[in-house]
Amino acid sequence: MGWWQRLRRSLLVHSFLQDPLAVASAVVLLVLLIASLGAPWIAPYNPYDPSTVDILDSEIPPIWMPDGDARFLLGTDTQGRDMLSTMLYGMRVSLMIGIGAVVLQAALGILVGMASGYFGKKLDAFLMRLTDVQLSFSTYMVAIFFGAIFQSAFGMGTYERLAIPLLIVIIGVAEWPQYARTVRASVLAEKKKEYVEAARVAGLSTSRIMWRHILPNTMTPVLVISTVQVANAIMSEAALSFIGLGMPVTRPSLGSLIKAGFDYIFSGSWWITLFPGIALVILILAINLLGDWLRDYLNPKIYKG
Amino acid sequence: MFAFAIRRIVQAMLVMLVISILGFSIKQSVGDPIRELTGISVSETEREALRQQLGLNDPFLVQWARFVKNAVHGDLGNSFYFKRPAMEVILSKAPATLELVFVASIIVIVFSVPIGIYAAVKPTSWLSRICMGASIVGVSIPVFLTAILLIYVFSVQLGWLPAYGRGELVEIFPGWQSGLVTTDGLLHLILPSIALSSIMLPLFIRLIRAEMKEVLEAEYIKFARAKGLRERRILLVHAFKNTLLPVITVGGVQLGTMIAFTILTETVFNWQGMGSMFIESINRADTSLTVAYMVFVGFVFVVVNTVVDLIYGVVNPMVRIAGRK
């Protein structure tokens, strides 16, 4: 029996294939992932190479409109960049930031949650107050804070190159409490179980108990909230870019594209905002639908909130 | 209980201190207020003199200590732009935000409760499938995009509803300019409150449905059914009541998110509340107002959290030992 057949028979895959919505959203997500991560090879133009862009090509409508241009399938933006290429690159940026930020959130959150849940007492109180501080500082404030530190540390010219890691740090640091609370709750639940007690009596070291026994058992809720968190992180990035704290104009994400087009939506050039907007919604929707299915399937006890 | 309360309050005060340090360190680097206060042709010497006069040249810790000392007395400094105490400015902007949040919350409650319950009771009916489908689409559309679309359709294309500002206001009691008592004010509230509720509504529908489903499987509901109680009574009195606590808890935790969403909504609709005031204070390098806002929001947040904890502590003594769930 090949691995494929074994996989097909597994409960997870079986349930997945039974749910057409999950399959459909997985397919959409896969297509978007390939298209955006493969943007340098797929996109007709390279929007990061300013020498190929001509300002005289700006605001050309999509190809099916009266003034459309055969070179630009979805039209061009206010700088004369091909919308399709810019969107593919932009989606790549959004995805990189979304996934990167969630990895960071999870790492921070798991660490804090484990420590807090396992050791309890003073440390727990301290860490939970820390999450309070964090929660009261919305992502914007974190963005302003890090943006300011960044500027004095690295100077101006590097912003363009370092904006992606910077945003990963910002959203990662701003939104980890969700993980910390989830992990802490499941650690508290696990800790009471007999196997932990048994391991302790058997003389296993604390770190071994934590990493080898408790951690794997908290992974289900972590996995489930991760999908939602990726979607949220992408939205956070878009919102940051929308109020001007995100990606620079020369390296746009979907959010900064929407922002750039906002001024033009009323003056008739609707495609500059609408296409990236639709792309953003489809991307987030696909992730959310998959997350929904995963949640229903795994049905973990999740810390709510 | 008393010791717990004291401990919790001390912690809350420490949290406030940390927030004020963080907020204050941001102040140092978001922009130069002197630049916004003077014309462009003013010489460097004049600007330096003004900076000295405002105490902006003092070391960080000196400025911070001065801020904390005054903050304890409720004085968060003067807004450079408004030229009056920052606290006064924030409070004058609060009604706008509160009214917006109030109307959005009403929308959320009125729609999420029946839809959530229905979707939990009849999960397979086509109506609840549509609602759940719509709700997942709803959480996937960023607030600012919803806001832009609403303005485009209802204000620019159809011309039905106003797209900016609060409309005609009436002072209902000193310091509270209300838009809730005039037709014009209510019309101006429609689009922003829909935009704001567009992200919370689907979240709450999904939450209520999930909680309700869980409760419906509980023993006591089965027991109630077996006893032959009327279905409506079972749902509303027994089941729904028990979903309320987790829902309210989540609502409390979502406060921070809600604040973030009001910032976006207010910016797009030119709504003169605390959110747009915050963004404008940054744009104007009105740094003292920026810090005051952050400390104020932090304060509200910490108070809410502390109070919730204390109530939990009363209701469930276990919490005092294990910490909040």
Added chain:
Amino acid sequence: MRRFPLLLLAAMLLAVSPAMAAPKVLRLALDADPVSMDPHVQLSGGMLQYSHLVFDPLVRWTQDMQFEPRLAEKWERIDDLTMRFHLRHGVKFHSGNELTAEDVVWTLNRLLRSTDFKGLFDGFSAKAVDKYTVDISTREPYGLLLNMATYIFPMDSKFYTGTDEKGKPKDAIVKTDWSFANEHESGTGPFTVALREPGQKWILKRFADYWDKNSGNIDEIILTPIPEDATRVAALLAGDVDFISPVPPQDYDRIDNAKDAKLITMDGTRVITLQANMKRRPEFQDVRVRTALNLAINNEGIVKRIMKGRAKAAGQNSPEGYAGHNPALTPRYDLEKAKALMKEAGYEKGFTVSMIAPNNRYVNDEKIAEAVVGMLAKIGIKVELKTMPKAQYWDQFDAQVADIQMIGWHSDTEDSANFFEYLNMCPNKETGKGQYNSANYCNPKVDELTMAANKETDLEKRAKMLQEVETILYNDAAFIPLHWQMLSWACSPKLKNADKIVNVMNFPYFGDLIME
């Protein structure tokens, strides 16, 4: 909810009462409201707009840049240093006090105390000759004395004398706190402030005793700041407001085509430029490289696409109409020549530079900067661009953190020399010249000619000198001129003479506005 019956009653009363002339209310939406009620607290476009609403200057500019008598009926030069102004008789302040020469002297003395104005009025003094005559003199001969008189908006010295309820002097100029002058006004202008909610709403009412009976017919102005461009335009098109400023270029055509809105544009005098820093980058010390920068940038393209044709491509600082304007100095876009120059200078492969620009200061500043990145890429110069809000920009500009920096300039004196003094003269901390010269361009000839021009009272000779400076700057490629921003306003067609009350300084004279 108690209010409803009352409102209803009022509406019914209105319906039955005989038709009376409805008050003419102008609903005005600007990007920001004035920061104070004290005209001396800040020198900015917004405050000057406010000054023209609530105060009156001694003289003011007409649309074709001539002087028009206001509070000064006539004036004459009595010697090289002094000019005598004869005040209009019987002009009332909003408080009821009468305007006298003492008020003018008091106002000039207050200007000399203001952080923002003392630089402009350096060396000025005033003396009352009699009740209605005042002499204004300068320390050295100054050709632009009358230009400066447009900044003197007499304040009610009696009203502002004494101490307020907090025990502070009423005439204190306070930038960041409550002060009497920040919250009260008494000018001679066409409007009085009836209500002020900073950042939210102003209500200005016509001053019943206004001296100029031949002015406009607006009874009340409701001023609302709407910072978001798109929202401001939407408000005008929806009929929620009657007059907006500024208008974003992308909406010009839409407003032009709308039948309920009228677009008014004027060639502006604010020049947008880029400065390539020679201290930071040795490459820019080579005049060939600097010229290549100028040749590579397609000013016309930026004007056509980003500014939608509503700006004028520039080849120099001075716009047409200024003394220093030299018609021969035109934009010089030539990509091939630019590449050749780069090759000649030994930079065929190009190099990488950093650049900063504001993103909420000038019309479409961020998009212009982005377009420049693309244009310079074509001659091999890779630009790393960072844009930021103006609140953070000027600190960075002063610190010269980037190799190329954007700056726009409007001459406060409506004269060419002002451009050179701030943007092109050798930077000098003591004299304050070259304060915004981040190119660090320094040519003694430019300094010499500019200073000499300021003391020259023969206007023809003076113009020659200023034009020569422009030519030197052009040949040295001292900076990169982009375009002169157009000024734009839009209003409802019921404002009959809206196109007559605007001017290139962007101080619309709302007192003269006539509404149907």
